[in-house]
Amino acid sequence: MENFLKKIEINCDMGEGFGKWKMGPDEELMKYIDVANIACGFHAGDPSLMVKTVRLAKQHGVKAGAHPGLQDLFGFGRRQMVINPADMFAMILYQVGSLKAMLDYENVPLNHIKPHGELFHYMQRDLTICRAVLEACVLFKVPVYGAKGADDEKKICEELGIVYIEEAYVDVLYTKDRKLVPIAPDKMVKTEDIYKKTLSIGRTDATVNENGESLKLGFDGAAFSICVHSDMPTALENVKGETLGSKFVMELHPLDPLSPQEISIAAEIPKDAFPQNQTLFWAITLAEPPKALLVPYLQAEKASVPREAPPRISFIQYYLDHASNSIKRKSTSRRMKYLLERVNYRYCKVHLTLPFFSSLAALSEASFSLGETRDTVYEILRNPPLSLYLGKFFRWYEKSINFSTGNNSVLEYDTCGDTYTEIIFPGITDNPTYLVTGIDYSPITKDIYISADARAAFYTNGLNLTGPNMLIRYSPSTQSIIYSSDMSAILLEIYNETGKLVGGFQDQAEDLEGNAYYMVTWGNLLVKVTPGGEASKYYLPPLSELNTTAPGFGGLFALGNMLVVSDAISASFVIFDLTSPTGLPKFVKPSKVPSGYSPLLCDSLYAPEKYAGTVALCADDWVDGIGAVVVYRSSDEWKSAEYVGMVFNDRVKFPGSTATATFEVGEGIFTSQAYLPDAAGVVPIVLSFPFVDISTQIDALILQ
Secondary structure, three states: OOOOOOEEEEEEEEEOOOEEEEEOOHHHHHHOOOEEEEOOOOOOOOOHHHHHHHHHHHOOOOEEEEOOOOOOOOOOOOOOOOHHHHHHHHHHHHHHHHHHHHHHHHOOHHHOOOOOOOHHHHHHHHHHHHHHHHHHHHHOOOOOOEEOOOOOHHHHHHHHHEEEOEEEEOOOOEOOOOEEOOOOOOOOHHHHHHHHHHHHHHHHHHEEEEOHHHHHHHHOOEEEEEOOOOOOHHHHHHHHHHHHHHHHEEEEEEOOOOOOOHHHHHHHOOOOOOOOOOEEEEEEEEEOOOOOEEEEEEEEEEHHHEEEEEEOOOOHHHHHHHOOOHHHHHHHHHHHHHHHHHHHHHEEEEEEEOOOOOOOOHHOOEEEEEEOOOOOOOOOOOOOOOHHHHHHHEEEEOOEEEEOOOOOOEEEEEEEEEEEEEEEOOOOOOOEEEEEEEEEEOOOOEEOOOOOOEEHHOOOOOOOOOOOEEEEEEOOOOOEEEEEEEOOOHHHHHHHHHHOOOOOEEEEOOOOOOEEEEEEEEOOOEEEOOOOOEEEEEEEOOOHOOOOOOEEEEEEEEEEEEEEEEEEOOEEEEEEEEEOOOOOOEEEEEOOOOOOOOOOOOOOOEOOOOHOEEEEEEEOOOOHOEEEEEEEEEHHHHOEEEEEEEOOOOOOOOOOOOEEEEEEEEEEEEEEEOOOOOOOOOOOOOOOOOEEEOOHHHHHHHHH
């Protein structure tokens, strides 16, 4: 399961206030979670709050489960008690039954049962109590959520026919024995560690215990759920870190509930339908009725998956391709087609930019290939030749590829349907004063951010910094522009204050709140743009350090609420804590830089997800006259950094091209090869526009 996870969800304890006392930002949290554990009145919650929370979950499409606890309102269900097993059985019936009635009234199915607080620990200490709780749960015929490593509880569930869903925890601490440390004020996990823990569990199946030692959890590729405690003071920040982390390790979203007919067909698929060199994982998908089904997903071994396979490869597709004919006859047809469509629909499209193209009609004649020496892997658009500059490539994301073209529109290409659609920006498309370049996708807002900057800055290498600049936020789900934020007022304000023009907007990154940070190359300005499109100056160097004649900021990426920017002027990474209301830079000079090399003159800066934010790839267009992807890394969240090495452009195979950006497809890392304009602004005529696989070279540098 190295660096890979098939299925992940986030569950959160909800409705834990009482009367007029509120506990936890339920309305805000509900936007980020998949499953709600609703308090049932013993440790927290009251009838009105229970109904309100059920309705809130229904409104957001969140699955609702029962969260029974000990009868301990004063201690929030976290104090030890001694309870008769028969009384415990009745308490569970009482609490879950009450919530079930409210769910029935709202037409919402009961999804699961998850014991709260001290009841959770009590069940692990006392198997008589554990059995009493689980025997009550049997009557509701839904899964029970519990900890990974609670083997006795899991064994009783198996004996009683209960589906046991294992959880990971990132906002509470583990002991060295994989037990949870009871929540206490002095045992809180720091908010900044939540994102890191989520990535670590999802990618490496490991976290750290309360002593800071590595702890293997043992999910081994199986599906699991991450828990959020809403009563934590930093619950909202925690869940945003978990959400972002889980997006980085997740390939497939959970399927929707299956019908009984679909269950019966899928259940016929045997475990031995696959070659021995494949690893088969079983993930739980809840359904109504019956309540649970084991649906197989295929994770191919890394060595056995050709790198050209698109990330939408799935168990179902592999099954259709490789299962025996006798099995296919029983199981394919409608159900297989149905599952294939549902699994794959998110992985049909990608986004990238093409700033110097003339028209959509011309673009349709170009061809693009993903590969190094082999034949074309993805022939996205067919039939050369035409001149083209392939600029910033945006990574594989959900269901689209977007190109920004030289007429300043965006082309969305559907790789499944082999169709494309042009997205027009009023006042920008067909306006030669603009240059549409940087493009980014936020897993928090699920929107695309596009830079429409002044063309003059880049065509004159910073000599002319006049012209319009816009940051566009576009929703691919509604196919609409959310905002076009104009930078003119901020640039005028800076000119009035300093007497200097700054310019060269090109790239942006987003924080956990959905704010975008828009970067300027000549002047090292960062503009913060709120989710509603309101722009403000976030960082500008002091006047004594304000350099508008040399390129500085070249690329950036966000890790949670930390922004990492490359700066050629200081030859440093510039680190910003985005929770600060204004930008307070910390300059980190990389070590081990070769003598004579000026580092961090980047056209783009990218942190591949496969390295969990520890590696940065800088596209240096001009090093040694041919350009290279320069590799840096950090083992301490960019408090320090080191130069690792370079992967030079192959001017023999791809003469005249330059790697201006890098991107990921699955486990692969590729360069976007550009053909830059010459001094007269003329773009060379080329026959194809390759995406070059440099995965092996990058891995070799990282492992050296």
